Structure formats: C-alpha cells, structure tokens
Amino acid sequence: MAALARWSIAHRWTVIVAWLVLALAGAAAAQSDSRLSFAFDLPGQPAYETNERILDSFGSGGSNAPLIVVARLPEGGLSSPQAQSELHILDERVRRAVPGARTASAVSDPAGAASFVSKDGRTTFAMVYPVPDFTSADPYSKALPAIEDALSAIRVGGEPVRITGASVLAAGGSSSSTSVLVETILAGVAALVVLAIVFGSLLALLPLLIAAIAIPTTFVGIYALTYATTMSTLVQNIVALVGLGVAIDYALLVVTRWREERAAGRSNRDAVLASASTAGSSVVFSGITVTVSLAALALTNVPFLRSIGLAGMLIPLISVAVSITLLPVILDAAGSRLEWPRKRPPTSVSRMWTTIAAWVVRHRIAGTAGSLALIAALIIPGFSLQLGQPQAAAQATTASAQASAGLQALTDSGIGAGVLRPTEVVLPAGRSLTAPDGITLVRPAAWNRDGIHVAAAWSSADASTDAGEKALTQLQAAANVVPGAQIGGSPAQDRDFIDALYGSNLWIIIAVITVVTFLLLSRALHSIWLPVKALLLNAISLAAAFGVLTLIWQEGHGSGLFSSPATGAITLWVPLAVFALLFGLSMDYEVFILTRINEEYAAGHTADRAVIRGIGHTGRLVSSGALILVFAFVALGGVPQTDVKILSTGLAAGIVIDATIIRGVLAPALVSLLGHLNWWLPRRVQRILRIAPIRPQNPPSSSPRK
Template identity: 45%
Template sequence: METFSRFVLRHKLFVAMVWLAVTAAGAFAVTQVSDRLVEDFAPAGSAARDANQAIDATYRSGGDSAPTVPVIVLPEGRTVDDPAVRASLGTAFENAAKRLDARVVSYADTGDRRFVGADGRTTFGFVYPRHPAGKPVDEAPDISKPLAQIIQPSLPTGATLRVTGMDLLSEGAGEEGVSVLTETLVGGVGALLVLAFVFGSFLAFVPLLIAVVSILGSFLAVYGLTELGEVNFLVQFVVALIGLGVAVDYSLLLVTRWREERAHGHDGEEAVHRAMATAGRSVVFSGVAVSIGLIVMVVLPVPFLRSIAYGGVIIPAVSVLATLTLLPIILATAGPRLDWPRLRKDSHASRAWAAWTRGVIRFRFPAALGAIAVLVALAFGGLNIHLGEAGSIAGAKTGPAHDGLVALRSAGIGSGVLTPVDVLVPAGSTPAQVASRLADVEGVRTAVAPSGEAWRQGGSALLSVVPVDEGGTNAGHDTVRRIRDAVPAKTHVGGEAASDIDFINQVYGVFPWMLGLIALLTFVLLARAFRSLVLPLKAVALNLLSLAAVIGSVTLIWQEGHGSDAVWGIPATGAVGAFIPCLIFAFLYGLSMDYEVFILARIREEYERTGSTREAIVEGLGRTGRLVTSAALILCLAFASMAAAPMTEVKVFATGLGLGILLDATIIRGILVPALISMFGDWNWWLPAWAARILRVPPSRAVARPEAPELVSVPGPAGT
C-alpha cells in the first residue's frame, strides 16, 4: 500500500482531474438515471412472470397490477335484486369502461351473487384501466377520483360509493415520501454532526467530500449499466445512502489513522504513507468483504437482484478507490490546515473504551452468554416470518379507500376480493367451463369468465378468480397453488401472489447454498488477512447469528406490528416482502464485516507489537471503539433517511439494515468480540502449516505459557 500511495502522491494533479471529471459526469447521470430504472421483481422465466407479461401484452392491464375496486352500498330498503338497481349498476360500470378505457366486471354483468354481500345491499366490481398499446406501465394509474365521478351519478339516490384497492390503501398509508436527494442530504447532515464530534476540526468535511465523489461516481457507473440491461429502481436508494455510509466509514478510518501518525511525530507525506500501509489495507479488505455478499446475488435467477448486486458492488469499489486515491492527496496537501481547531487528539486510545473492554474481559463468560441470549431471542422472532405482499391491514386507516375496505368486511365479503387472480385461457378452451371448475377450488370465492372484447382477444379469454383470503397471506398463497393445479394445460395464472410464490421457490430454494458460499469466501478472506482459522470462523458465526436476529426483529416490527405503527404510522403488514430478507443478508453481511476488519486489524497489529492477547484487545478496541461507534451511527442515520422513502418495502429494508448495524456495533463488536477473543486467548491466532500453504501466508501456532493465565504466540515452523 505504501508503494501505491507514493504513486498516487507523485501524480496528484492527474488523479485529482480524473475525479473531477468523474464527479461532473456523475452529477449529470444523477439527473437522468431515475427515468431509466424499472420496477420488475419477478424471477426470469417463472410461470408468473410469463403469465403477467402475456396478460399485459394482450389485454393491456391486470396481471401483477391490482384492480381498482368500487364498493357500493345501497340505501335501506333497496337491494341488488331490484331490476332497476341492477340496471343502474350496469349503466355505471358500462360508463366507467367506456370513459376510462377499462375492462370491468361486476354483479351487473355476471349476475353472480358472490359479488354481493350478505345484506344484499353491498356490492363491488373490478375496474382495470388499460394502458396505451405498446406502452406497458409498472403499475395501474390512480383512477379513483374520475371513477367515482363517473359511477356516482348512475347510482340510486342515497347509495354510497367508496373506491378502494390494494394500491389505493398503500398510498393512503403514507406511501408518499421525500426524494432520494432529500434523504441523502438528511443523512449527510447527520454524518457531518457525528464527524464534527469525532474530529473536532474542519476535517469533518473531508469524509463527506469523499462520499459525494463516491456517490456521483457510482451513479455514473449505474447510468452505464442501464445501457446494458434493466436496473431496478431500488439501486438509487442503495447507491445514495449505503454509498454515503460506506464512503464515510472508509474515509473515517484512514483520516483517523493519519491523525494518529501525525500525533506520533510523522509529518507531511510520511504520515499519509504510514496510514495507507495500515488503515489503507483494512479499507481494501473491508471493500472486498462488502462486495462478497453482493457478488453472490449475481448467480440468483432474478434479474432485479442481479441489477442490485451489480449496483451494490459498484458502491464499495468506487468508495475504496476514492478513499485510496483522492483522500491521500487531500490529506497530503490540505490536511494539516483542515485539522483545525483540533479539539480532539488521537495520540492515545480512548480511556472510556479501554475501561469498557477491560470490564467485558473481566466478566467475559456472563457477558458472552447474555449477548448470545439476546440475539437468539430476537432470531426466534423470524421463525414466524411470512414472505409476501403486505396486506390491507397495513393500508390507510382513514379516507375513502379505508371506508371501502370497512364496507366490504361489514357485509361479510372480506378483503380477499382486493387481490383477484387473472387466469389467461388459450384459444380452443371453453372459458365458462374453466371458470366453473375454478369456482369449486378450495379458497376461491368465485370465478367468472366475462364476455366482450375487453375480456376476449385473439381466441384467448381472461378469467377473474376471486379468492376468499388476500393473496399475500399463507392461505392466499395456498389458494393460488390450488388454482395452478386446477387449470388446464397451457393456461397462465398471473397476479402478485403467483409472482411471490415463484420468487420464494427460485430464490430461497438456493439461499442456503448462497449463504454457504458467502461464508466460505469470507472465511478465506479473513483467514488470509489475519493469519488465523479461529477468528474468521468466529466472525462468520457471529455474523450469521446477528443476521438471524435482524430478520427476527424485522418480522416482529413490521409483520407483527410491534413498532411500525408507533414509528411510521403503518400497522402490521402481515407479511415481509419476499425479496427483503435476501437483500438484508447480502448487504448487511458485508457491511457488518467493515467493523470486524477495522477492529481485528488493529487487535492483530497490537498483538504483534505486545505479544499479549489481553493488551491487544484493550488497545485495539480503545483505538477503534469510537471509530466503529461513529461509523455505525453514520450508517444508522443514512438508513433512517432511507426509511423515509415512499415505499413500505424500502422502509422495511432500511429498518433491517439500521437494526443490523446497531446490533453489530453494540452487542457483537462491543461485547461478544472482546469476550470471545479473551476466552480463546492466543488460540485466536492459530494457523497450522497445511492451512498456511493453502492461503499462501506464513503459518503460526499457539501454546500455553506456564507463567501466564492465557496463551501466547511463539514462532512457528516458518519463523513467525
């Protein structure tokens, strides 16, 4: 690293101009990239994806887009059995179909009493607005207001109309949010406050500058990716906010070490070279660790996960590059002037963290047992996780959409009607017979085969199957599976629930293998970095335990509602988005390794200097404890900003990442790491000759020293 840093400082002007050009181009890319992103979550080649695409291409609506559902409650004394009432309902829905260019179905045109509540006065219908030919859309437009204006005049006097639907309920639950730019600025302000406390000088602005350069450079790379294929819209949140946290983390580590070297009497470029030789190496390993969890997602058969993986790998790569090239130039040229008024100094380890570490070492057995008990208890919450679309219970608590939902439930209809399943019947089949068969499937309220051009195209027919339970529930998933089993050959079953089922089968079927591969790659990386088999094994085990605790926490907070309503005003969702756990695992596994690398690198360095594991732990955490805490706080602030994003799924994702960083910086790194390392003694550094040959590093071994209560390292076969 010292050779690399000398090369960078010999070419200051060239490196600075390259980053200036990248930043300028990235600023342009930020203004353009959002229009190039897509919202496709379905696995490639899945039955649901093919069905939804075929439905959308032929009928220009439906598939994985939920319908708008008008709910009509007739006045006292009037029922749908009245011919005049049925006629007025027919007129209302016909007008909606014509004026909104929509396909509609209701009791008026089917005569199916299962479109009517037990009171005979409450009825509903489905309205699917069609998009222009050749211009598919990611979701159905909001037609609630014009639909109400069209339907209401045709209804009997005294009838009430409430327009609802899954999209309308989610929008009313607070789906509107601030922009990615605003969220990033909020996270940046929080990061600046933390950095000002850490440095006590104008150096606080330097990591933010590196973060800006890294984020804009990453957006430029994402812009390039959109030329090669589809990139999911979640990438913009990931790049902006995770990029902010990671870039600041890496800069914080290098600047802190640079200040420490200056405090020890190394001035000018020498302080930069010494900081790069130690902290720079840790930044490289940390960047690789973050990338490992994301690279593995590339092998999953889901295009949107691959695009996020590509985008995610860009973040640490650009951040590492900016930290190791642009930051040394800033420190070598303007660093000493920026380090003013220097209210804090880095010549000694933190007394508070050193005292805390000694306390943990003294009570290492109860500390370790208590920390593990907390993590296991949280992990048990994840045993009840249900993957799927958030239910109507998480929707708006006031407004027309909520009132429509209440009317459906009051009439005994239930909320399952909000998630109908589209079934595309090929030419040559008899739609009415297929609908009759599906109406008898367990969990199906009714199935209809409307006639007319809007429901029949090119010899094919589109059926609407209305489930008893919402599609996102376990019962709803079971119903969709039974529908798939009951349909004839070459018949397509679409909808959001079908997409979730295919996603779960394709992704989580190979998920254990993905975790195993990530764990193996991380183990090899850390074993080579720290010349130990024990430390990487401990790191991987703790990471998996903390990740399980995070998934359990997300389940308790969002699916069960223990906190989501109080903090975000969103009731229990009843489910966790199918893609969220795998994303949390992929991102959090690498991000949490940041702190493992930061801490263990310094502990290893101090161990080699003192020969005492206990002193190495105390000095290592004393030097890195405040850094890790500050870095974790900055990431948590970034994820808190991310939780203000418009979509509930993004809020859940951000919550998981924030909780993971919080647990990792406190329970894992603050308690379990020092407790377990002190328990293992110098066996932490054990690396036998056979493993050293595989890793291509010098071997080492640990033996008991009679005069000390712990193990100490002695030269191994290779002279270490």
C-alpha cells in the same frame, strides 16, 4: 497501499481532476433515470409467463392487480331500478375515463352478478384493470386520477363510491414520500453532526466529501450497466444511502489513523503514507468483502434484485478507490489546517471503549454467555418468519382515506380483502374451471381474446394470509386437471418469486460467498479461527435482525411506532436484501476491529491487551460509523411504502445489534477466550493460502489470565 498513496500525491492534479470529472458525469447520469426500470420481472417462472400472456392479449392485468370501485347499494339492493341506473352510469364513466381497460361488475357481467355483491345485498364492487403505465413506479399513476375525477360526482344509493386496490394501498399516499435527494440530504446532515462530535474540526467535512465523490461516480457505472442489463429504480436509494455510510466509514478509518500517526510524532507526509499502509489496507479488504457479499443479489435470476446487487457491488469498490487515492492527496495538501478550530491535541483512543473492552476481557465468560442469551432471545421470533406481501389492513394505515374506506367497506360487508389481488386463470376456448368451495370465480364474456378466456378468482381472505395461500393452492389443483389451464395473477407470481429466490440455488450462492469471504479474511487476518469467528458472528447477527423484523412487523410488537399494525408477513425480497447488505456492512466493522487487534498483537501485546487496545482504537470509529448508517436507514424509512419501511427497519436493527452486542461485547470476549489460539495457523494451511503466521515482535506474556 503506501506506494499508491505516494503515486497519487505525486500526481495530485491528475487524481483530483479525474475524480471531479467522474463525479460530475455521475451527477448528470443520475438525472437520466428514464433508463432505470420499474419492472419486477421473473422470466421463466410459470405465473410470470402466464401474466405476460394475459398482458399481451388484453393489455392489462396479469401481475397488475385491479382497481376496485366499491359502492353502497340502496334498499332493494341490485334489483332496485335506482341501483341499476346508477351502476350503469358508473360503469360507463369508468370505461370512458380509462379506454382499453378490462372491467367486470354486476352490470357488465349479468351472468355472474351475484359474485360482485355482498351476502346482505347492500355492497357491490367493480373490478377495473387499466392499461398499466410502466414508466412509473405505480402502474396506475395516470389511470387512478382519471377514474377518481370521473367518479367524483357519482353517487350510488346517495353515497359516494370508494376506489381502492392493492397498488393504491401499497403506494401509501405518495404525496408524502421523500425523494432520494431528500433522503440523502437528511442522512448527510445527521452524519455531519456525528462527524463534528467525533472530530470537532474541519475534518468532519472530509468523509462527507469522499461520499460526495463516490456516490455520483457510482452512477456512471450504473448508467453504463443500463445498456447491458435491466437496472431497477431502487438502485438509486441503495447507492445513495448505503454509499453514504460505506464511503464515510472508509474515510473515517483512514482519517482517524492519519490523526493517530501525527499524534505519534510523524510528519504530515509520513502520517499520510502510514495511514495508507495500515488503514488503507483494511479499507481495501473490507471493500472486497462487502462486494463479495452483494454477489448474493447479483447472482440471482431475478432481474431487479440482480441490478441492486450489481449497483451495490460498485459502491464499495468506488468508495475504496476514492479513499486510497483522493483522500491521501487531500490530507497531504491540507495537513494540520484541517484540525481547525480544535484547540486540544486530538486523541485516537477512546477511554469509554477502552474501559468497556477491559471489562469484557475481565468478564469474558459472563460477557459471552450474556450476549449469546440476548441474541438468542432476538433470534427466536425469526423462526416464524413468513414471506409474502404485507396484508392490506397494514397498508391501509398509511394509504389515502378513500382507499382505506374502500377496504373497510369490503371487509365489513364480508366480501373481504381477497378481491384486491385475485388469481387470474387462463383457460383455452371451450374449457371451464369449477371453483373450489369458498372461492368465487367469474368469467366475464368480454374477457375472451386470442383463443383464450380469462377468469378471475378470489376468496374472502387476504391473499397474503395462510387462508389466502390455501385458496391459491386449491385453485392451482383445480387448474391442473383442466388441459391447457394456467394460473396467473400477483398471488401466484409471489409464490413463484419465493421459489425462484429462495430455492436450492440460493444456498449454493451463500456457500460460495462464505468460502470466498473466508479465504479473503484468512489472508487479511493471517488466521483461520478469526475468519471462522467473524462468519459465525455475522450469521447470528443476521438471524437476530430477522428476529427483530418478525417481532416488529409480522407480529406487530412495536409496529405502532410506524403507525402500522402487524403486516402478517415480511415482503418477499426484503430478507435477501437485508442478508446481502448486512453481511457486507457487518464484516466492515469486523475487519476494522480485527486488523487493529492483529496489529497490536504483532507489536508484542498479549491477546487480552491486544483486544483492549484494539477496541480502544476502533470502538469510537465503529460506533460512529454505525450511527451514521442507522441515520441513513431511518431516512430510507421515510417513504410511505410499507415494504421499504420493513427493509429500513431490518437494516437499522441489524447495524445496531452488530455494532453493540456483537462487535462491542461478543467479538472481543471470544477473541480473549481463545487467546493465542486465534492466530494458530497450521503449516499446510500456510502453504495452501500462501500466508505467514503473525509473529509478535516480543513473545506474548505467559502470565495467567485475570
């Protein structure tokens, strides 16, 4: 790395201009979000293919759940002339508002009218499948306002109608959402505050500058990838906020080491080259491990997750490249001027973390036992983690008043939340399906086209609940005995999503990533036990994060902080995204800490002393970087969508657990417990991995442990 830094300094203007051009090009590319996709495709999966068939034939429906128009009927219910007149007007207004929509109601489907009315005869609803708009995150972003305007003056039984639906509830009132730019600015301001406290000088701006170059440059790669594969709009959030944290982490490590070398008496140029040789090497290995971990997403057969993985793999690599080329140039050119207005000489050793590390080493057994007990308590709730869409009742708390009132009317009347996400059944012409007990099935005559007839089926239970899952299983069993029948709709596609994402292929991917990460760490740390320990600690850190997710969101212990009740399930794609992102980010900190402990051990310190000095030098760096990442994920949680809040909670909780309990106590305690065995390296392993064992400059002390 020193040679690359030397070359960059010698060609400083080439380096500066090249990164500036790439950043400007990336900023322009980031504006071309029309090339990004809002789709959540599952090619090859049965329910997805059925939904595509429905969409091709009817132009609506499939995985796009209907809008539900809820009305309160007058005395006499559906048989009332007043109700019939008002419902016909309502039906006509809806059809005019959204031409081409597929609808079903008590008046448009007289044969199945009873299916659209509550048992007490006072509440009815209409199902509306508008033609979806795939250029927006919300497929009904145009249809919903049109229906709302058309029905604003409509009264049924003297009361206004309510418009709700799965997509309306999930949107959470989009007017209050924060854009990617706002999220990034909020996280950047928080990062600047942390960096100002750490450096107390103009150096606080340097890591942010590196992030400001790395993030837009990544969009150049993303824009290029849009010509080869589908890239989801979610990559904007991931790249902006994860990129902010990763780029700052890498710059923070290099700048901190540069400071340390200058404090040791080196000239500015020598300090730059020394920091590139030591911290720069750590940054490279760290960036590679983050990239490898995100391959878990890039290797899936789910396009939108694959795009997140590809974009996620770009950001650490580009952050590394900026940190080992442009950053040395800036440090060499600016030198001590970046320390203004600090008066006192900077110190790279944290007294607080040195004290903590010394306590952990002295009480290594108690520290290990206590940390494991606390982690175990956090892991236990994770065993009950249930995958699914957040339940409608949870999403209603952040939705519009009208959407929430519509859901409440469905629930209070006994119709239930199941109708928000009905299962769609494709039947060949002339075939019929008998609905299982407890399940309502409608077959409007108008839903007949291209030789197929579509039926909609639902139970009173939310499709995300156990009862809703049971209803779907019963419908699938009933459809299996009808030749040519196919099951579609969003609940069926969710089930396929779980099978596609969490099937046997996932475990193969995780196994490959684990082996590759082990090999990389073994070469970086010149050890086999340190990588094993790092991987095990990552595993329990992730398990603890899943436990926190389950505890807060699925079970509702603390979800009140987000103004939301228990969701009853964790969004399908969130656990894998949390795994991929946290695995890499957590390994970042492990590499930072262990490479410094290795360096101290190679300098002749005992294992215990190497731990104390290593943590003393890196503790403040890790805690500062973690705090910045937490702020970034809190900013990500500023959007109203429940699933994004769940993701941000998992990432923030995982970073906090990892930077405190895992890396602050458990990791140093375990290194201290193993002592010199940490660096035991059999000759056969040395030959296979082509690495040499660390040989301390002076033999480590053989004095007994304290």
